Every structure is written in C-alpha cells, then in structure tokens.
Amino acid sequence: MAYAYLFKYIIIGDTGVGKSCLLLQFTDKRFQPVHDLTIGVEFGARMITIDGKQIKLQIWDTAGQESFRSITRSYYRGAAGALLVYDITRRDTFNHLTTWLEDARQHSNSNMVIMLIGNKSDLESRREVKKEEGEAFAREHGLIFMETSAKTASNVEEAFINTAKEIYEKIQEGVFDINNEANGIKIGPQHPTTNSTLPGNQGGQQAGGGCC
Amino acid sequence: MSDSEAIAAEATEVATEDGSPAETPDRSSPTTPDNSTDVAPTRKARRRPEIKPVAEVQENTKVEEQPAEAPTPSQSTVSQGGWGYWGSWGKTILSTATATVATVGQGLTQVIEKAETSLGIPSPTELSAQVEDEQEQAESSSETDRAKGDGSAAVESAMGMLSSLSSVVQSTGKTMITGGLDALEFIGKKTMDVIAEGDPGFKKTKVLMNRNSTLSQVLREAKEREELQTAEKESSDSDKKVVAHYGMLFDEFQGLAHLEALEILSRESESKVKSVLTTLSGEELVQLREDLDLIKESFSLVEFDDEEVDDKKDEDGSEFERELTEALEGLSVSATAEKLSKACSSTCSQITDMTKPEQEEEDSEDGVKKTLSVEEVHAAAIRSLAELTARSIELFHKLAEMILFSNSSTEASALSQLTVVLCKEISLLSKKFTSCLTTAGSNEKGDVLNPLITGVFLEASNSASYIQDAFQLLMPIVEISHIQRSAESTEQ
Numbered sequence: 001m002a003y004a005y006l007f008k009y010i011i012i013g014d015t016g017v018g019k020s021c022l023l024l025q026f027t028d029k030r031f032q033p034v035h036d037l038t039i040g041v042e043f044g045a046r047m048i049t050i051d052g053k054q055i056k057l058q059i060w061d062t063a064g065q066e067s068f069r070s071i072t073r074s075y076y077r078g079a080a081g082a083l084l085v086y087d088i089t090r091r092d093t094f095n096h097l098t099t100w101l102e103d104a105r106q107h108s109n110s111n112m113v114i115m116l117i118g119n120k121s122d123l124e125s126r127r128e129v130k131k132e133e134g135e136a137f138a139r140e141h142g143l144i145f146m147e148t149s150a151k152t153a154s155n156v157e158e159a160f161i162n163t164a165k166e167i168y169e170k171i172q173e174g175v176f177d178i179n180n181e182a183n184g185i186k187i188g189p190q191h192p193t194t195n196s197t198l199p200g201n202q203g204g205q206q207a208g209g210g211c212c
Numbered sequence: 213m214s215d216s217e218a219i220a221a222e223a224t225e226v227a228t229e230d231g232s233p234a235e236t237p238d239r240s241s242p243t244t245p246d247n248s249t250d251v252a253p254t255r256k257a258r259r260r261p262e263i264k265p266v267a268e269v270q271e272n273t274k275v276e277e278q279p280a281e282a283p284t285p286s287q288s289t290v291s292q293g294g295w296g297y298w299g300s301w302g303k304t305i306l307s308t309a310t311a312t313v314a315t316v317g318q319g320l321t322q323v324i325e326k327a328e329t330s331l332g333i334p335s336p337t338e339l340s341a342q343v344e345d346e347q348e349q350a351e352s353s354s355e356t357d358r359a360k361g362d363g364s365a366a367v368e369s370a371m372g373m374l375s376s377l378s379s380v381v382q383s384t385g386k387t388m389i390t391g392g393l394d395a396l397e398f399i400g401k402k403t404m405d406v407i408a409e410g411d412p413g414f415k416k417t418k419v420l421m422n423r424n425s426t427l428s429q430v431l432r433e434a435k436e437r438e439e440l441q442t443a444e445k446e447s448s449d450s451d452k453k454v455v456a457h458y459g460m461l462f463d464e465f466q467g468l469a470h471l472e473a474l475e476i477l478s479r480e481s482e483s484k485v486k487s488v489l490t491t492l493s494g495e496e497l498v499q500l501r502e503d504l505d506l507i508k509e510s511f512s513l514v515e516f517d518d519e520e521v522d523d524k525k526d527e528d529g530s531e532f533e534r535e536l537t538e539a540l541e542g543l544s545v546s547a548t549a550e551k552l553s554k555a556c557s558s559t560c561s562q563i564t565d566m567t568k569p570e571q572e573e574e575d576s577e578d579g580v581k582k583t584l585s586v587e588e589v590h591a592a593a594i595r596s597l598a599e600l601t602a603r604s605i606e607l608f609h610k611l612a613e614m615i616l617f618s619n620s621s622t623e624a625s626a627l628s629q630l631t632v633v634l635c636k637e638i639s640l641l642s643k644k645f646t647s648c649l650t651t652a653g654s655n656e657k658g659d660v661l662n663p664l665i666t667g668v669f670l671e672a673s674n675s676a677s678y679i680q681d682a683f684q685l686l687m688p689i690v691e692i693s694h695i696q697r698s699a700e701s702t703e704q
Contacts, residue, residue, distance in 0.1 A: 002440070040613030043469040058469060071616050074476050189436040 004053040007167055008060065008184035009160075010076055010108075012100055013085035014093040015064030018119040021150035022085065023061045026160050031151050038063040041075050048161055050168050056188070057164060069103075076107040080176070080184030081115065081163040086134075088118045088147065089126040094133070101141060109183055111175055115144045115163045122149040428471040431678070435459030435468070456594035458671050467602025470609040471678075474685050477612045482688035488695050503698070504691055510624035511687045528564075529557035532637050539630040548610040552603040559596040559641055566592070566648045586653040590664040593645035594671055597638065601675040604634045608682040612689045619697055624690050631683040635676045642672030 011019045020035050020042065027044040044059045060079065062072040076082075082104055086093040097116070104114065118134045131147055138145035144162060148155040170176050171185065178185050438457035462468065485504070492500055533553040540549050566584060584592075607630075615622045646665050653661040 039610060040617070041473055043466045045466070045469075060469070060473075068613075068617060071477070071613055074480050075473060077476075189440045 002054065003047060003056040003188040005168075005171070005178070005188060006056045006058055006186040007080045007164055008058050008078055009081045009083065009163070010060045010062060010079040010104075011083045011085060012062055012072075012076075012104060013064055013083075013117075014087070014090075014096055014100075015066075017064065017085045017087040017090070017093050018150045019064060019083075019085050020061050022083070022117070022119060022148065022156060022159070023059055025150045025153050025156045027059075029153070031153070033151075037065070040068060040071055046160075048164060050161070050165055053168075054188070055164055055168070057160060059160075073103060073107050076104060077109075078182050078184050079108050079112055080167050081113045082108070083115050083117055083159065083163065084143070085117045085119050086129070087120050088129045088131075088134075089120055089123050091128040094118075094129045094137075097137060111170060111183065113144070113163055113166045113170065114141075115146065115159055115166075116141075117159055118145075118147040119150060121147040121154060122152045428468055428475055431459060431462060431471065432468055435463050456591035456598075458594050458598050458674070461595055461598035462602050465599050465602035467598070467605050470602070470606040471682065474605065474609040474612055474682060477609075477616065478685040478688050481616070481692040485688055485691045485695065488692075500695070500698075503694060507624055507687065507691055507694060510628060511684060511690075529553070529560035532556050532633070535633045536630075539626060539633050541626075548603075548607050552600070552607055555596075555599050555603050556637060556641075559600065562592060562596065563641070563644045563648060567651070584652055586649055586656055586661060586664055589645065589649050589652045590667060593642070593649070593668045596641060596645070597668075597671050597675050600634075600638060600641070601678055604679050605682050608679075608686060612686055615686075615689050615693050619693055619700075621697065622690055622693060624687075627683060627686055627690070631680060634679050638672050638675045638679070642668055 011023060013019055015037070020038055021031060023042075023044045024035075025031055027046045038061060040063055042061045044061060046057050046059075048055050048057060060075050062068075062075060084097065084100055084104065086097055088094075101114070104112070116134060116138045118129060118131065134147065135145050137143075144166060146155050146159045146162070148159050150156060167176070167185070171178055176183050176185055178187055435457075436459075438459045441457075489497070489500065533556070536549055536553060566589060611622075611627070611630075646668050649661065649665050649668065653664070
C-alpha cells in the first residue's frame with residue numbers, strides 16, 4: 001500500500017498501564033487481557049486517512065519497566081508522535097508522568113506531538129485519577145488529552161488519529177521539516193501518476209539518481 | 213523515479229543473465245532442473261566474511277596502484293566498523309576490476325611492442341600509463357558519483373551484477389588483445405564507462421560501500437521501489453498475476469522496524485565503546501584492546517559449508533527448532549525464537565503440501581487435484597524467505613536488547629553459531645522451494661521457469677546476507693556489554 005506520509009510514534013508510560021493493549025486494539029482491533037511483558041520495543045503499523053491522504057503509522061511500543069529505560073530511551077529519537085499513557089486506576093502511574101515527560105522531551109525532537117492518555121476508562125469503579133486531573137496536567141504541559149479503554153476500544157482510534165492530525169497540521173504549517181527524517185516523518189513513495197511520463201524514458205537514469 | 217524503472221530493468225537483466233549457463237558458471241545449475249537442488253544460494257553471501265582472500269586482493273591492488281596514486285582515503289575508511297563487510301566486499305570487486313584492467317594493459321603492451329616498430333606509435337609505457345590514468349579518472353569520478361548515489365542500492369541485484377561486471381571486463385580484455393591497437397581506445401573509454409557508469413552493479417556496490425547508507429535504508433528503498441512498481445502495475449496491468457515483493461513482505465513482518473531498532477542500539481554501543489577507549493590509557497587500554505580484538509575475531513569467523521546442507525532432511529522443521537534452541541541456550545529470548553520456529557515449521561508444511569499432490573497425481577492421472585502454478589509457488593517461496601529473514605532480524609534485535617539489559621556474559625561464538633543455523637535454514641528452504649518450482653513447472657518453458665528459480669535463489673542469497681549483516685550489528689553491543697561487565701568486576 002502506497003502512503004503519502006509515514007509517522008513514527010512511540011508509546012511510553014509505566015509498566016502495566018496498557019500500552020501494548022492499546023496498540024493491539026488499534027492495529028488488530030482486539031483485546032488481550034493477559035499480555036506478555038514487553039522486552040525492549042515491539043512494533044505495530046496501520047494505515048489511516050487524514051485529509052484524503054494515506055498515512056502510515058509506524059508505532060514503537062516500548063517496555064515500561066524501569067530496568068529497560070536506558071534501552072528504550074534510545075528509541076525515542078526520531079519519533080513524530082508520542083502516546084504517554086497512565087492507568088486511571090493507579091495513582092502512582094499518574095504521579096510518574098512528569099519523569100516520563102522530561103525523559104521524552106530530552107531524548108526526542110522538540111516538535112514531537114505528545115498525547116496524554118488515561119487508559120482503562122472502563123474500570124470506572126476503581127478510578128483513582130479524576131478526568132479533570134488528567135486534563136489539567138495536559139493543559140499545563142501543552143499536551144493533548146484523552147481517556148481511553150483498550151478493552152472496549154473507546155477512544156482508541158481517536159487517540160492515534162488525533163495525534164496524527166496534529167502532526168499533519170504541523171506539517172502544513174511548516175513546523176516540521178519533512179525532509180529531515182529525525183523528525184519521525186517520511187514521505188511515501190511518489191504517486192505513480194505524477195511521473196507517469198518517466199518509465200518510458202530509460203535515458204533518465206542519471207537524472208533519476210539525484211531525486212531520490 | 214526513472215531510476216526505479218531502470219532498476220527493474222536491471223533486475224530482469226540479472227535474471228536472464230543468470231539463466232544462461234555460459235555467463236556465470238556459479239549459477240548455471242538453475243537452468244538444469246535436475247541439478248537445481250544442488251545449488252547453494254548462499255554460497256556467494258558466504259564469501260564475504262572470508263577475511264583472508266580479501267586481504268590478499270587488497271594487497272594486490274595496492275601493488276597495482278603504486279604507479280598511479282595511493283588508494284583514495286574513503287576506500288580505506290569504508291572497511292572499518294560494522295560496515296566493513298560491505299566495504300571489503302565492494303573493494304574486492306573494485307580490485308577485481310582493476311586487476312583485470314591491469315592485466316589487459318600488460319597484454320596490450322605486448323601487442324603494441326610488436327606493432328610499434330612498424331607503425332611508429334608512442335612507447336608502450338606511455339600508453340599503459342594512459343590506461344592507468346584513465347582508470348584513475350574512472351575511480352575518482354565514481355567517487356563523486358558515490359556522494360550523490362541515490363542509495364537505491366538494491367542489494368538484490370548487486371550479486372549478479374558483480375559477476376557480470378567482471379565478465380564484461382574480462383571479455384573486453386579478450387577482444388582487445390585479439391583486436392589489436394584499435395582496442396586501446398576501446399579499453400580506455402569502454403572500461404571506464406563500464407566501471408564508472410555503465411554497470412549499475414558497480415554503482416550499487418559503491419553505494420553499499422558508503423557508510424552513511426545503512427542496511428535498513430537499503431531495504432526501505434527497495435521496498436518503496438516495489439510499492440511503486442506494484443502501483444504502476446495495478447494501474448496498467450489488467451491481468452492478475454501473483455507477484456511477491458520481498459521488500460514489501462519483509463516490512464510487513466516488521467523486519468525493517470526491528471532492523472532500524474537494532475541499528476540504533478548498534479550505533480549507540482559503538483560510540484560508547486569509542487568513548488571508553490579514549491578515556492583509558494596504559495595497561496588498561498592494552499588489555500581492553502586485546503579483549504575487543506578477541507570479540508572482533510569471533511565475529512569474523514562466520515562460515516558454513518552449504519555443501520553439507522542436505523535437502524532431504526528436516527521435513528517438518530523440527531531439526532531447525534532443535535538447532536535453534538541449542539544455539540540460543542542461555543540467551544533468554546524464547547518468545548521470539550518461538551515465532552521464528554513457527555514460521556519455519558509452517559513453511560515446511562507448506563512445502564510438504566506442495567510436493568504431495570504432485571506425487572498422488574502421478575498415481576491417478578484423472579484425479580482433479582489443485583496444483584499450484586509456478587507463480588504461486590514462487591510467491592510462497594519469496595513470502596517465506598521474507599518472513600524468516602524478518603523473524604531472524606527480530607531475533608537479533610531481541611538478543612541485542614537482552615545483552616544490553618541483562619549484561620550477562622554472551623559468547624560471541626553462540627551468536628555466530630546462531631547465524632550459521634539461520635543461514636543454513638534459508639539455504640535449505642530455498643532448495644526445497646526451487647525443487648517444488650521445477651516440479652510445478654515441468655510443463656513450462658525455460659524462459660518462464662528460470663527467472664522464477666533465479667529469483668528464489670537471489671532472494672535466498674540476499675536473506676543470508678541480511679542475516680549476516682544483522683549479526684555484525686551485534687558486535688558493538690557485545691563489546692560494550694563486555695566493557696560494562698569488566699568495569700563492574702573491578703569495582704567489586
């Protein structure tokens with residue numbers, strides 16, 4: 001499948017907040033209550049459409065365990081978007097957000113779009129962190145905010161897609177230099193119709209070398 | 213963009229070249245179906261790790277280059293570090309080409325010496341110097357080419373290209389000597405053209421020699437080209453054929469992502485090792501250098517003899533699973549290894565399914581058995597190779613993470629053993645698939661079947677190269693892990 005852009009995402013946050021479950025729900029539309037502990041980083045990819053353009057999301061789902069932190073930090077670089085996830089039923093995961101945020105800002109590019117996600121919204125009875133608190137934290141640090149449930153799929157699509165929309169807008173505004181891959185954005189292979197005259201022109205090999 | 217088209221053309225060129233036995237004796241077997249199972253697809257890939265011959269050739273080149281100029285700096289730098297593989301490999305080709313030209317030059321002088329007396333032509337030394345000059349120009353112009361090299365280096369066709377490059381040069385040489393003096397101009401201009409521009413394989417090799425171009429970039433670009441081609445085909449071609457694109461499939465199985473992540477870890481470890489080396493001095497430094505040399509050594513000793521790979525064995529992939537488990541003992545990456553084993557056993561059962569109906573058909577000819585077309589078998593083969601390679605790269609990536617994470621002692625020899633096991637499996641499966649192809653295509657013409665068989669061998673050879681390159685990426689990781697461990701032990 002050809003795409004106009006490829007965005008690299010990272011998912012970060014404490015262990016057990018549901019990072020891998022969010023990814024699985026987004027890419028496979030299913031929920032797995034028991035998930036293996038993520039080692040280092042795992043991957044997922046999905047195509048979405050924004051403004052009539054095909055965009056491929058390449059998602060790096062990092063391990064939440066503290067002991068993996070030195071490895072996972074290496075992967076932050078070159079991400080266009082980050083999903084920072086906490087568990088609304090565990091206050092400590094919310095309290096750690098500042099550390100995660102500092103880490104993310106330090107090891108990635110400054111334009112990275114960060115989406116704060118309060119996951120497990122289906123477990124209303126066990127809620128420890130109010131929605132307003134999440135909103136306030138997001139406002140304070142300039143993040144987008146959403147509460148999701150990987151289990152019921154509530155807001156999962158929206159979380160991933162809204163992040164992409166924000167990145168897309170930044171591209172339109174010229175904030176992101178799309179030619180710099182360190183920004184986590186790659187331009188897809190050019191659409192064939194735009195250069196349909198070229199295939200017959202075998203002599204253009206030299207010239208073609210320069211454009212890629 | 214016209215590039216992609218050109219590369220497509222090149223790819224088919226390679227296919228046809230490889231199909232004719234006269235061109236490349238190494239690959240002649242695919243044309244004769246009976247022998248096809250004996251072909252070792254990874255044989256070429258295996259060559260690269262052999263350090264010794266490369267060193268020899270390098271020496272030769274130096275001797276030949278003395279009258280001209282010292283080797284260009286970039287040439288010597290490429291053979292360092294993780295990309296040393298590509299570097300020395302590319303260099304071998306370069307030297308083969310130069311060596312051939314040099315020999316041709318000598319032959320020429322003899323011809324000239326004879327003709328000179330009667331024709332009054334400049335002295336042979338002058339002429340041969342001219343050849344060298346031109347050669348030099350060719351090299352320097354290729355230098356600049358390299359800089360703007362489009363990185364589209366399809367590793368895929370490079371292999372075939374190399375042999376065709378040297379054969380072109382060689383045959384040019386023959387023509388030249390028999391053709392007499394006219395050939396001087398021919399060899400001067402033509403060889404330069406061939407080396408610098410005409411042969412895309414050489415261009416690609418140069419791109420591969422470029423340290424800035426990483427393996428994942430090479431693969432990503434190959435995939436993007438394929439995506440473009442598919443899009444073009446979809447719009448123009450109405451008849452639907454089963455086409456398998458290795459690069460796209462490799463990406464689908466997240467091979468690219470794992471490779472990119474592995475490259476990140478490898479790069480970071482490499483720079484850490486370097487900075488540690490700058491902080492040390494005296495005995496400590498000597499000791500560490502010795503240790504690192506030992507590690508490097510075990511990373512350069514990967515070799516396996518695919519003559520030994522017997523395609524009769526390992527029907528269901530259980531043998532592979534056993535060998536894999538053995539190689540991974542104590543490396544705690546069972547989950548990933550399981551994925552790889554599963555991919556392998558499903559490939560094996562696929563092959564079994566492919567071969568079974570054929571046999572039954574022989575018994576009862578009226579039976580309406582669904583036999584797969586050669587295109588379908590080919591597609592299955594490419595898909596399996598792409599999946600197994602992606603899973604292998606994933607395994608190496610997970611190993612890298614575990615080595616960095618646990619900081620337990622990891623024997624490089626275990627990793628090289630693993631590489632051998634993986635490459636063997638790729639070789640074995642490609643042999644099985646090509647024999648399926650020959651059976652399925654027994655009624656097809658050679659020009660339909662041969663490119664498909666060549667395609668499978670080509671991708672198998674590439675798969676083995678990718679696996680070996682991923683293995684090389686582990687070296688700085690093992691090094692930094694060693695450094696950290698010895699630092700911990702001295703602290704205690």
